[in-house]
Amino acid sequence: MAYVIGDECISCGACAAECPVEAISEGDGKYVIDADTCIECGACAGTCPVEAPQAE
Ligand code: SF4
């Protein structure tokens, strides 16, 4: 279980700056979360302007 960034992502980078374990990186067309690193803190979801990160 981890957070996953949906296609709504506009690649603003705000979530990557907030992630305490640096699980988020810029991907092809959107940012992506490394599921093995994510600790499900929810900080990315709280920061995102378009609610792209969702708990899966
Ligand atoms: Fe990082 Fe927390 Fe988002 Fe997981 S839920 S990607 S640990 S900010």
Ligand code: SF4
């Ligand atoms: Fe994408 Fe939201 Fe992260 Fe910005 S904060 S890079 S829109 S997931």
